[in-house]
Structure formats: structure tokens, C-alpha cells
Amino acid sequence: MSDQERDDFDHEIDGNFTIEEGDFPTEGELVLARDLLPEELPIIPVRPRPAFPGILVPMVINDPDQLASFKKAIDSPTNALGLIMVRDMESEDTPDNLHRVGVGGKIVKVIHHDDENAHFLINCLERFTVVEVMQLKKGLRAKVNYLLQPELSSNEELKAYSMAIITTLKELVQINPLYSEEIKLFLNRSSMDDPGRLADFAANLTSGDGQELQAILETFDIRRRIDKVLVLLKKELEVSRLQTKISQNIEEKITGQQREFFLREQLKAIKQELGLEKEGKTSELEKFEERLKGLNLNEEAQRAVDEEMEKLRLLEPSSAEYNVSRNYLDWLTILPWGKMSKENYAIKRARRILDRDHFGLEDVKERILEFIAVGKMKGDIAGSIICLVGPPGVGKTSVGHSIADALGRNFFRFSLGGMRDEAEIKGHRRTYIGAMPGKFIQAMKSVGT
Structure with missing residues (x-):
């Protein structure tokens, strides 16, 4: 990879990731470490993903056997x-439960260490195949065989494969800038000219399944390894694009809803300032108070109205009880409290209307x-009932209408x-949904007296 291409790639990720000097070896030390x-190595089983050579891995352990190996x-x-x-993943850490290929590395920094847990950084250096795993009294130990890779930076075919990985990484960085920090870290510790290291880094960067990544770790042929890594990278790229599309759709919906909400709130504030509109609850309360001004409620009714208003x-x-209380107040204030019809007991007028x-x-x-005359003599006909009997169509209802007209009452x-x-007739309990008062209350509202 030329210096110009490396500079261009650095510009693509443009990260501000800083590395403390001394946290891990330089590239020269990395080669000699083989x-x-x-x-023979003390072994720590890992889950759910394997580690790869050339990667600095932070680890936290609290298992007694793993602490002994550490x-x-x-x-x-x-x-x-x-x-x-x-x-x-669910079984215990036994020799039979371990894969045959792992990674050897050096602990470069111990962040925290006590009898119960440890937090440290390990610089993974080389693949190895397991010759034998021994179960010790505490922890595991393995005899291993390291597989050193030949220098392949001059292989033109592998260079082309490496460029395909780099191109895909550039696209991933553009979609998800979080990848730039890991790439910046890799560039400060390794070279893009090493196809094997590049493939391992790209595989570690993906969110692939642990078994898929283990299969890549166990692939010693670099060309086949890069083929598998490219498949994983393409999957990662498609997933990132889909996530970005979903995020953009959600943001557009939220932005649209927020914009509509702010515009409605501004419109409401402007209307309130101009006196064109008031808040829903305030408007309802003012409507009820305006109705009560023209009514003459008795003491019991006034007390009930005051309690409901408060x-x-x-x-x-938004409360369900709000609608119940508002509906009850609506009926209380719409009834004709204190409004009486002026009764007329003129006998001649009544005769004229009946005829x-x-x-x-x-x-x-x-x-x-005779009924009207008795009422005139008593001064009141309250409590009196007239019963008209007859088959349908003889005029019972129309006679009742004429009586009301003669007395000056609404019908x-x-x-x-x-x-x-x-x-x-009686009405429903007001706590029921859609509750209505009885027919007599509806009649009083209809006639207005």
C-alpha cells in the first residue's frame, strides 16, 4: 500500500483517537514477539467471540480458575x-470444550487486580494450534504450536484482496463513524501492507457470530481467510446501511411530529394572545360560570356545582374522570334552575283555545x-294530574297540547x-360511559322551564 493511499485512508476515518505511549509494543516489537x-501457555477460555492476532483486547475476569491462569x-x-x-457457551471450561485453534498474546497493562477479579489489556500476537490441554488444580495450561506467516506484501493478488477490504472499510466508516476509532488504533500499531493482519483486523471489526469468526481464525490460508472476511464485511455493510435507513426514517418522523407540535403550540399561544382561543379546560369553566349567572340554584344544587367545578x-x-365531571356539570348548568312559566287561569281564553x-x-x-277554574280559585295547580283515556287517534295528545297552551306552559x-x-326514565349512574339523565331531566332541558 503506497504512502499516498495510506494518507487518503487516514483522511477518510479522520479520527481524534489518542493512544498513550507504552500501552502496547510498537510494530517492531510485534514481529520479535513471535x-x-x-x-506452554496458561489458558483463559473466552466467549462469545474469539480474539485475533494484532488486536489489543481489554479483558475482565472473575472466575477463580481464570484468575489463577492470569x-x-x-x-x-x-x-x-x-x-x-x-x-x-453454556458448558464449563474443560479441555474438551475448547477449540483447537487460539491466540497467544502478552499482557501489556494490568488496570486492576485483586483476589476476586482482574481487569487488564492483552496484546494478541500469534495464532496457535493446541497440541495438548492440561487441566490443573486451578486453571488450564496448554502445549501449543505457533504458525508463523510468511511475508506476503509483494503478492499482487493479495494486494488486490487487501484493497477490496480497505474499500469496504472506507464505506463502513462513512456510514458508521464509530469504526474510525478502531481503524485509527490499528493504523498506529500495524501496517495495511500485511494481508493476514488486515484480514484479522477486519474480521474482529464485524459483529459476526462467534462460530463464524472462529472459522476465520482457524483458516490459515490467507486467500481463503480474506474471502471469508470479505463476505462478513459485505454483510456488515448491508446491515449498517439498513440501520442507517431505519434511523433516518425514524428521525424524519420524529422531526415532523416535533415540528407539527411546536407549530401547534405557537399557533395556540398566538390565538391566546389575540383572545381568539382559550385553553380547553379554561374555556369549559368559563362557559359553565357564564351559564350559572342567569340561574337561581337552591343551596343543595349550588353546593354540588361548586364541588364539581373545583x-x-x-x-x-386527558383523565377519564375529566369527561365524567365535565358532562355532569354540563347537565347541571343547562337545566332551567329558578325559571318558572307564568301561568294563565283565564277561563274565556282557555275555552277559545279548546274550541x-x-x-x-x-x-x-x-x-x-273545571280543572282550570279550581286552579284559579286555589292559585296553583301543582301536583294535579289529568288522565285522558281513549283509543289511538281520538285526540288525547292534542288535547294535552291545548291545555298547556291555555295555561301558558311549554309542552x-x-x-x-x-x-x-x-x-x-330514572337516568344512569354518571360513572358509566355514555351515561344520560332520565327523561324528566331531558324534558326540563328541552322546554327550558
Whole structure:
């Protein structure tokens, strides 16, 4: 890879990732470390992903056996440690549950260490195949065989494969800038000219399944390894594009909803400033108070209205109880409290109205006139009931209308035919959804007196 291409790639990721000097070896030390790793290593089983050569891996362990292997590694002159992925994630860390290929590395920094847990950084250096795994009293130890890779930077075919990986990484960085920090770290520690190291780094960068990554780790032929890595990278690229598309769609919806919300709030504020519109609850309360000004409520009714008004002020419009209370107040304030009809007991006027509306029925007219005359003498006809009996169509309803007209009262026709539920007369409990008052209350609202 030319210096110009490397500079261009650095410009693509443009990260501000900083590395503390001394946290891990330089590239020169990385090459010499192949000869420094011992043939026997304390082993720490890893899950759910394997480690790859050339990668700095932070680790946190709290298992007693793993802590024993860690202590043996830091007590040794080389600080060497082996990482092998387990076969079954749910099974115990036994020799039979380990894969046959792992990674050897050196502990470069211990961040925290006590008898219960340890937090450290390990610089993974080389692949190895397991010759034998030994179960010690505490921890695992393995005899390994390191597979040193030949220098392949001059192979033109592998250079082309490397450029395909680099191109895909550039696209990933453009879609997801989080990848840039890991790439910056890799560039400061290794070279893009090493196809094997580049393939291992790209595989580690993906979110592939642990078994897929282990298969790549066990692929020693570099060309086949790069083929597998490119497939994983393409999958990662498609997933990143899909995630970006989903995020953009969600952001557009949220942005649109927020914009509409702010515009509505601004419009509401402008209308309130101009007096064109008031808040829903405030408008309702003012409407009820305006109705009450023209009414003459008795003490019990006034107390009930005051309690409901106070309750409505405390309730939120989104509350279910708010609608119940508002509907109850609507009926309380719409009834004609204190509004009475001025009754007329003029006998001659009553006779004229009865004769105008009906022909004949002299006995009925005489009985009605007697009823009005008694009411005139008493000064009130409250509590009196007139019962008109006859087959359909003889004029019972029209006679009742004429009586109301003669007395100067409003008329309301209340038919009980076909009524099966007494709640239609008495009314429903106001806590029920869609509750309505009884027919008598509806009649008083209709006639207005």
C-alpha cells in the first residue's frame, strides 16, 4: 500500500483517537514477539467471540480458575497468555470444550487486580494450534504450536484482496463513524501492507457470530481467510446501511411530529394572545360560570356545582374522570334552575283555545275548564294530574297540547310506548360511559322551564 493511499485512508476515518505511549509494543516489537512466546501457555477460555492476532483486547475476569491462569501469566518472565474460544457457551471450561485453534498474546497493562477479579489489556500476537490441554488444580495450561506467516506484501493478488477490504472499510466508516476509532488504533500499531493482519483486523471489526469468526481464525490460508472476511464485511455493510435507513426514517418522523407540535403550540399561544382561543379546560369553566349567572340554584344544587367545578379545575383533560365531571356539570348548568312559566287561569281564553283546536268533545272541554277554574280559585295547580283515556287517534295528545297552551306552559310529549328499561326514565349512574339523565331531566332541558 503506497504512502499516498495510506494518507487518503487516514483522511477518510479522520479520527481524534489518542493512544498513550507504552500501552502496547510498537510494530517492531510485534514481529520479535513471535519468538518470545513460550510453547506452554496458561489458558483463559473466552466467549462469545474469539480474539485475533494484532488486536489489543481489554479483558475482565472473575472466575477463580481464570484468575489463577492470569496470575501465572503475570508472574512469568514473558507475561504470555493464551486465549481459546469455547465450543459450547453454556458448558464449563474443560479441555474438551475448547477449540483447537487460539491466540497467544502478552499482557501489556494490568488496570486492576485483586483476589476476586482482574481487569487488564492483552496484546494478541500469534495464532496457535493446541497440541495438548492440561487441566490443573486451578486453571488450564496448554502445549501449543505457533504458525508463523510468511511475508506476503509483494503478492499482487493479495494486494488486490487487501484493497477490496480497505474499500469496504472506507464505506463502513462513512456510514458508521464509530469504526474510525478502531481503524485509527490499528493504523498506529500495524501496517495495511500485511494481508493476514488486515484480514484479522477486519474480521474482529464485524459483529459476526462467534462460530463464524472462529472459522476465520482457524483458516490459515490467507486467500481463503480474506474471502471469508470479505463476505462478513459485505454483510456488515448491508446491515449498517439498513440501520442507517431505519434511523433516518425514524428521525424524519420524529422531526415532523416535533415540528407539527411546536407549530401547534405557537399557533395556540398566538390565538391566546389575540383572545381568539382559550385553553380547553379554561374555556369549559368559563362557559359553565357564564351559564350559572342567569340561574337561581337552591343551596343543595349550588353546593354540588361548586364541588364539581373545583374538581374539574384539578383534573387533567386527558383523565377519564375529566369527561365524567365535565358532562355532569354540563347537565347541571343547562337545566332551567329558578325559571318558572307564568301561568294563565283565564277561563274565556282557555275555552277559545279548546274550541279552536278541537271540534266537539264538549264533556272533555267542560272537565278541563273545571280543572282550570279550581286552579284559579286555589292559585296553583301543582301536583294535579289529568288522565285522558281513549283509543289511538281520538285526540288525547292534542288535547294535552291545548291545555298547556291555555295555561301558558311549554309542552313536552313523553311517550312510554316500547320502553323496556326504567333507567331511561330514572337516568344512569354518571360513572358509566355514555351515561344520560332520565327523561324528566331531558324534558326540563328541552322546554327550558
